[in-house]
Amino acid sequence: MYKNYNKIYFIGIGGIGMSSIALYFINNGKQVAGYDQTITDLTKKLSNLGAKIHYDSSLSEIPEEFKNNNEVLIIYTPAIPLSNIELSFFFDNNFTVLKRSEILGYISQDKFCIAIAGTHGKTTTATILSHILYENNIKFTSFIGGISENYDSNFIQNGNDVILVEADEFDRSFLTLNPNISCITSVDSDHLDVYNSNSELQKSFNEFASKLELNGVLFKHYDVPIDGVSYGFNKNAEYSIINYRNDESSTFFDIVYEKENSINVKFNMPGKHNACNALVAFAIGRLLKINDEQIVNSLNTFKGVKRRFSYILRSPKILIDDYAHHPNEIKAIYESVKSLYPEKSIMAIFQPHLYSRTQDFMNQFAQVLSKFDEVTLLDIYPAREEPIKGVNSNKLLNQINNINKNLVDKLELKKVVKDSKADVFIIMGAGDISDEVYKIKDVILN
Numbered sequence: 001m002y003k004n005y006n007k008i009y010f011i012g013i014g015g016i017g018m019s020s021i022a023l024y025f026i027n028n029g030k031q032v033a034g035y036d037q038t039i040t041d042l043t044k045k046l047s048n049l050g051a052k053i054h055y056d057s058s059l060s061e062i063p064e065e066f067k068n069n070n071e072v073l074i075i076y077t078p079a080i081p082l083s084n085i086e087l088s089f090f091f092d093n094n095f096t097v098l099k100r101s102e103i104l105g106y107i108s109q110d111k112f113c114i115a116i117a118g119t120h121g122k123t124t125t126a127t128i129l130s131h132i133l134y135e136n137n138i139k140f141t142s143f144i145g146g147i148s149e150n151y152d153s154n155f156i157q158n159g160n161d162v163i164l165v166e167a168d169e170f171d172r173s174f175l176t177l178n179p180n181i182s183c184i185t186s187v188d189s190d191h192l193d194v195y196n197s198n199s200e201l202q203k204s205f206n207e208f209a210s211k212l213e214l215n216g217v218l219f220k221h222y223d224v225p226i227d228g229v230s231y232g233f234n235k236n237a238e239y240s241i242i243n244y245r246n247d248e249s250s251t252f253f254d255i256v257y258e259k260e261n262s263i264n265v266k267f268n269m270p271g272k273h274n275a276c277n278a279l280v281a282f283a284i285g286r287l288l289k290i291n292d293e294q295i296v297n298s299l300n301t302f303k304g305v306k307r308r309f310s311y312i313l314r315s316p317k318i319l320i321d322d323y324a325h326h327p328n329e330i331k332a333i334y335e336s337v338k339s340l341y342p343e344k345s346i347m348a349i350f351q352p353h354l355y356s357r358t359q360d361f362m363n364q365f366a367q368v369l370s371k372f373d374e375v376t377l378l379d380i381y382p383a384r385e386e387p388i389k390g391v392n393s394n395k396l397l398n399q400i401n402n403i404n405k406n407l408v409d410k411l412e413l414k415k416v417v418k419d420s421k422a423d424v425f426i427i428m429g430a431g432d433i434s435d436e437v438y439k440i441k442d443v444i445l446n
Contacts, residue, residue: 002106005073005096009066010034011087012077013053014043016154017100017168020143021075022046023155024107033066035086042154057085069095075103078171079384101173104143108163108177114284115177117167117208118185118221119201120329121277124269125185126166127305128281130156133164135298136290140164146323149303149310162288167208169201174208181287182212183219183280184226188328217287219280231280233272239283246270248314248340255282263292266300270309271336278302309336312437317444318344318424321437325353325430327364334371337424347374347422349413349440351429353381355388358396366399372426374404376416381431410436414443 002008008025012018013034019042022032026049033052036043043053054061066072074090074097082088090097098106108115116126123146130142131150139159145166147154167174167182187205202225209218209226222232231239235256242262244253251267253275267278278299285295304310313319318341324330330350337346348369352358358365358380369375377393397407408416417425417440425444427437 002073002098002103005030005071007031007033007066007072008075009062009072009090010075011084011090012036012080013046013051014038014040015077015079015100016042016145016147017143017166018075018077019043019046020153020155021100021103021107022051023049023153024141024143024157026050027155027157031065033063035061059085059089062086062089069093074098075100078173081384099171099173101168101171101176104165104173105176105178108165108179111163112161113177113179113213114162114164114181114183115167115174115179115208116165116183116185117169117174117205118183119169119188120326120332121185121273122166122168122183123323124274124305124308125183125277125281126164128278128299128302129284130164131302132281132285132290132295132298133162133288134158135301136285136294138162138288138290146308147306149306150301169204169208172204175204175211177208178211178213180213180216181219181284182209182216183284184209184224184228185221185277185280186328187224187226188326219283221276221280229283231283232276239279241272241275241279244272244275246340251275255279257283257286263296265296268300268302269304270340271332273332273336274309307434309333312441313444317422319437319441319444320424320426321434322426322428323430324428325357327361327368330365330428331368333426333428334368337426341424344423345373345421346424346426347376347417347420348372349376349378349417349425349427349433351378351381351431351433352393352396353430354383355380355385355391358393359388359391362391362396362399365396366401369396370401372402374420374422375400375402375406376413377405377407378410378413378429378433379407381429381433383431414439417443 014036074095116122126144127148133140140162141157142164218228220228222230222234222237230237240256241253254262256262307323310321
């Protein structure tokens with residue numbers, strides 16, 4: 001049905017998931033416009049390609065040619081409240097209004113669809129797989145939730161035969177998809193503001209698993225309690241990893257599959273969690289009939305995903321930027337850094353994301369952050385939420401068992417880094433902490 005519209009209007013156009021769809025429509029010759037709160041590299045890119053974007057939510061800012069309900073399709077992100085003045089206008093005036101997940105469902109409806117889901121790891125896995133498909137000339141289009149270092153984009157297109165999507169569990173978005181191949185990387189407790197309980201979250205993933213097309217294949221991490229082709233470090237998995245080792249620049253491991261076959265891999269992202277992401281991308285590539293050696297070659301040339309264990313500096317100090325915003329993700333980062341730099345002192349700079357998530361996992365955050373040599377917290381990044389009484393970074397700070405801890409605002413970050421004796425600085429969070437990364441880099445260099 002979206003094919004009947006030549007004008008597409010986005011509310012929240014700058015989001016990592018929304019902007020990839022905007023790029024898709026621009027690539028397909030549609031007129032694109034939209035609103036977002038802030039100017040970013042993503043919105044600048046869209047503007048340079050012809051999208052009309054404004055940053056004040058106001059009816060007068062909507063271009064006149066996008067106010068005809070017969071000609072314009074509206075797409076919005078659930079991060080935008082329904083009370084938003086523009087969204088209310090479009091609903092009240094009988095426009096066709098779709099959530100981001102619904103349009104992805106329509107785009108993938110008549111295509112061979114690969115959907116990568118999971119509470120952690122889906123962005124990296126989808127980006128690795130996109131690179132494998134591109135290098136092996138599969139005719140595909142992918143919508144990913146991060147910026148690929150190889151292609152400097154969250155939208156990669158080399159044809160339309162296959163649609164690769166990152167299947168988001170937030171707001172049960174992934175239930176709009178009916179994939180031919182699906183993957184579940186993890187089902188850790190999260191989004192309890194949506195699901196109320198871990199069992200509700202698990203139930204939603206079970207429903208996602210059941211939405212496979214006839215003869216479809218589900219890949220799942222060995223620890224995920226859902227039937228499917230298993231992968232992981234467990235030797236009983238159908239695709240497993242042995243001989244894992246790493247140095248400061250690369251990770252090495254062997255993939256064992258079909259019981260007796262094994263193949264050696266050199267991969268440029270550290271961490272066992274990332275090795276698992278590469279492992280399932282290898283398995284899916286094989287199902288698509290790509291040659292084993294060619295997949296391994298593609299894994300070797302994969303450069304990573306921005307803000308996924310991204311090295312900003314390696315000397316004179318080490319500075320790493322990561323999107324980690326859940327206790328299990330921070331734990332994976334800590335273990336990776338500790339294995340790479342066992343003798344070095346490590347500072348965590350963490351901006352909690354969402355009041356609800358901070359409240360739900362306060363103890364777990366405190367426990368994992370206590371492991372670092374130094375901890376610096378910023379205030380909670382609210383994103384789509386109003387404050388929750390009694391939930392703040394100071395409360396989290398008090399629970400962290402570490403004498404080298406502090407809570408600062410962004411203006412104080414430079415001084416904290418300058419005064420620190422740490423050898424490794426890890427910046428973590430899903431909010432706007434990434435805006436500070438290059439300022440911190442300058443402090444270290446100067």
